[in-house]
Amino acid sequence: MRTLTGVSPPFEFSPLSVVSFGSTVIAEGCDAAGSVSWIHAWTVSHGVITQVREYSNTSLTVTRVGGAVAAGRSAEIKPSHCPSVWKSKFSGRAGKSVPGLVLAI
Template structure:
């Protein structure tokens, strides 16, 4: 993480070795062109989710969430009138929910990813 954020210039430095972090997924799920991987590092109290968009076998987008619970909903097929405020809230069914956020032992914010 330090290398990716620029806090460390070398992956072999002592600081990077002490702060090493391995992304080992506890679960991997695919929903259409989206691949969701989630895992937890209990030692650091870090819970993570990766959402990869794949097209023609190539990862075209990566979204990364730390210490955040994620719910994925499908909006496909909804018309503008179905989601207009005057019509009230339209129910968007959940197609996937993260399950490991309770492992970090603290409350985490929740997000909705609409696909």
């Protein structure tokens, strides 16, 4: 809130890595001191960002959910159908434990 109101100096969003998986783009970085890490997950459709998710001081793992379900039948999703395709690198830079989330694409 202090940054949004201008009381604190602006937070720098300089991405240190950017990757894409289909319509999902992940950008990751941290502040100059390395004490705050951030991850943005953008959903892009026809060249336009349609959704933005922001994670701060959180570990994020992106997992691809595979295997189609046959019509009228349920299928068990096995771990081999959900490979991890990306994991955040900067969330531990502050030397503290952070929550972990999984983003399924």
